[in-house]
Amino acid sequence: MVELSCASTGAAGATFTAALQFFAASQCLLQEPWPPQADVKNGTHFDIIVVGGGTAGATLAARLSDLPVKILLVEAGGDPPQDSIIPGLKDSMKGSYYDWNFTTTDDYYSSQALQDGSQRQPRGKMLGGSGSINDMIYSRGFPADYDEWASIVGDDWNWSNVLTYFKKTEHLTDERITVDPELSYLHGFDGEIEVYGSNDSPFATDKYLEAFEELGLDIVKDMTNPFKIGAGRFSHTIKDGKRHSSLTAMLNKASEKNNLYVLKDAHVAKILVENDTAYGVKVLLNDDELQFFADKEVVVTAGTFNTPKILMLSGIGPKEHLDEMGINVVKDLPVGENLHDHIMVLTHLAADNGTCYTSKEDAHMETIKYLYDRSGSLVRSSDVGAYLSFNKETKNVPDFAIYPTCVRVNSDFYVPCRKILGFKRSICEKIDTLNKEYEIITLAVVNLKPKSRGTVLLQSLDPLDPPLIYSGTFNDMRDLDNYPDAIEFARSVAGTYYFSSKNAFVIDLDIDECDDIFDRERLECIAIATAMSAWHAVGTAAMGTVVDSELRVKGVTGLRVADASVMPKVVRGNTNSPVVMIAEKAADYIKHSLGYF
Template identity: 40%
Template sequence: MMNILHAISVFEVKVLFPLIRLVQIAIVSLFPSDNSLYPTQANVQDSQTFDFIIVGAGSAGCVLANRLTEVSDWNVLLIEAGDDPPRASIIPGLSIIVASALPDWNYYTVDDGYSSQGLKTKTIHNRKGKMLGGSSGTNFMYYVRGNKIDYDKWAQDGNEGWNWNNVSKYFKKSEKIKSESIMKSDAADLHGKDGFLSVTQPDWGDIPKDYLNAFKEQGHDILLDYNGHQQLGYGMSSFTSDEIARQNTAFSFLSPIKTRKNLHVLKNTLARKILLDTNKRAIGVEARLPGGQIIKLKAKNEVILSAGAINTPQLLMLSGIGPKNHLEEMKIDVVLDSPNVGQNMQDHALIPLIISGEKKFISILENIKPLGETTRFPMASFLGFVTLNKSQSYPDYQVTAVPTPTGALLPPLLCSDTFSIKDNSIIALADKTQTRGALFALVTHLHPKSRGRINLRSTNPEDSPLIYSGYFSNEDDLENFAKYVEDYITVINTTYFKQIEAQVIDLKIDECKGISFGSHEYWRCYVLNLASTQYHAVSTCRMGVEGQGVVDARLRVRGVTGLRVVDASVMPSLTSGNINAPVIMVAEKAGDMIKEDFGIKL
């Protein structure tokens, strides 16, 4: 019997999963873009002038375009390297199933010969959405604001106006909460009802009840709303989706204003360089149009970079703004020696951790039923925010947990398709879940000390940059992450997990052979070799005081004029959770700051 089940596992990993990838691609092609939802392609001329040029129509860029075009006298050009989102990316449940086939920049980290060696390529696929809405159209839709202390620390580090009391109103401004239970709770005052971004919390009934009770027995609070007054604890997930569509920022912020006369959108257009005059003022951008023509577009007021934590520093360096030594090495004329451009990259490293569940027969039809849940996340999901130091009010690690039934394809498929773990580990996982359910979890180190960086690969704007993850370059991160894993898995000692004889599944990692499974040294090895990204790169153009920050507290690039950065790259440090909501907040706040700077009364 075991040989038959093993054969099924091998078949799934070696034959079925590659077929599923082909099906994912086919599904995306069968659900092309609905062009009627989005602004039409602008017609532009060489040297044409706009009041503002925004580079990048992702989580931040779409929000900013919406807010700046509220000023009817301003003409705003939004440049996006991708196209309209395919319809498959808008259908909430379907978008998760086909996530790996959605338009992507296809970036990979550099193999450092140290971390992530248990992945197939020994490099990490840094998935970044390449379409209107950017990564808000490819992520898993979790809506997490982070912790009050995250933002208070930003302000304490010299970034005036970024404390929690100031930024919280911008979370509320963007939000259209659609949860009666949350709006009837004591956290209602923290949420907005009139914004563009719908946020929902699906009701999964009793599916996660046993698991949540186990975490409660372990000593954790069970939260109605982890975006409320308390973040520490476990609670059901909130998502940027509603009954109709995934709330990527193109759908939620651009579609409602698609006919504004002062909004101009260029799609399939790559910004190649920022144009600067002899006074170090940004006066426009050089861009490649869809047909290949390279033109110059002028900005009367400002050029605003919203291309993300990888592409924004790349564009700055291509334009001569960056670390002098690196620019000279690349034979780029140095306009401004800005040593922190592309440096200080922080990211949320995560690892999959699977605990076996009940031995319960589930029919094939029941197992594929979640595939029909296209209006929401395909399976019940809850999040946990945990600290080892019980005296602190912010979390050390995050748990993203999904209970799965017997024989579910989701755990091995995610590990193979999304995180690219080696096949032998995927087969070991499939073996253990053929006859048992599982609690599939991603454990995330929320506040790493390690830093990565972005360098230029070449002076060709079409070439991807070099991405150095920097994972575990600070030894403390490896030690702490192993402790977080050990803390999380103590849940198997609770009543429910003992009743079902739950076990932590051994993924049989090649690099950890000879180390006793479950020992502290084993978990250090496990974390080191399976670490992948939660796609939360930040701080490559961080906000900070002069001499440290690439941008100031109003997000203006230090050392030049007419140039601002509004995206994840300006965040001084990682927030305690998924970053899509914080990036949208940054754009909302930036919109007001820009209006103020140009004399618009709010």
């Protein structure tokens, strides 16, 4: 690790570190003005306390700071490493100090080709939360998703209403969309978070799109288009070659105000509740146990796994489980239930060199380009995807997504295969051996609307212990209905014109659980055995069961939840932008309740 006067890096590779040393003497290109640590005394009163400084918490605290109220934002992590700013290094923090490193509990049924039968669940443990670790894809889901929410909790959450809130934060600069009036009217241009895209397309992306078009998909200019699906290039929350999130775009600026206090490296142990009213939080900071009081509201934005943990430790959750743990029941609610996530199954192709080819010299030059003027490949994130529908009646509402990536020859695939994907040793060794000679084309086949459900439970009474996560993957067999078809579609990329010219072939992973099973049943077996999370878990404090339509915890005054856990059903797409939207709506609900709106 290189020591710099302006910043410390996280897990960047040796090439980047060497180049950074070269430039550090003249300028600190990657410095961000992170919020300073608050100096607050035990027992201090605030109007509003926000628990969790991730995507939702950063958005909410920034919006509420416009009001004449005193706000405390409590975040368990610290500042992000400067690596987090660089789009091309998005994976460097997964499995690191800046990751909660959550894993699911082995159900001895699904994901048995993964280490310990356990799915990795990377979540950002730092300001910005998972918005500081994600792929920066700007995705909203589809109108059907929000109309489904509206059928549960009312029209406030239907497509036309949530679209207003998406636009509120969005600052669209994607030149592929801004020039098209039929698309641009669906976007916002005055918000804080830049949604970027350009006509500059990498070679590999062009070849994926050619393959998808050859297989019969339409090519779309805007992957958020609610009325037409196909294959296309995503827009990203990137500005000037750097990650742009609710932290960098909103909270950094808002923290300059004298009514917003940001307390970092501080774990909320429980919500303080008396007479069914939330009045503060208990916080662990260094070796101290502190209490802070909220005169108006406590809002929990700790995410799909930590939000239910904090609520249950506070006595808000399913009575049977709380009784088992010896916790006094404040309110019997199905907290932790309804956990679900996009299910991801990876298909791997091997192909001759040439699609994603980058020499070590080229990689070094890309680093120099980035540090010189923030150009080159490091300004990019996951670029392309395809949406598939197997329902003729709703052909423009996707059931599956396919996300391709390209790994150049001899890229030491074994390390990320084990550390990030979590496959067993034999699978990683097989792919890594092929990678010595071939490029690896990985096509993530993702079920966007799973019916399976899991749960989050407490592991212990220690607030520093992670919760128990039971994924429930494929406990509803209907989630397998079209998986063989989607996997076959992904595999058929190998037979398209370009990839045939590269002698592409499907890698058989030799999964023990699927020996002597053939045809469609084999593909179903592969899906069950290799299933992993697409890192979009939601639902553990859902609207309609745990919170009401204004995100208020049922039966507890002065307490709301405003993060991915409130989604009654997951949207068909990446969840970061919908979480920003949820926080925007929460801000307006709070403003209205306080008489400011």
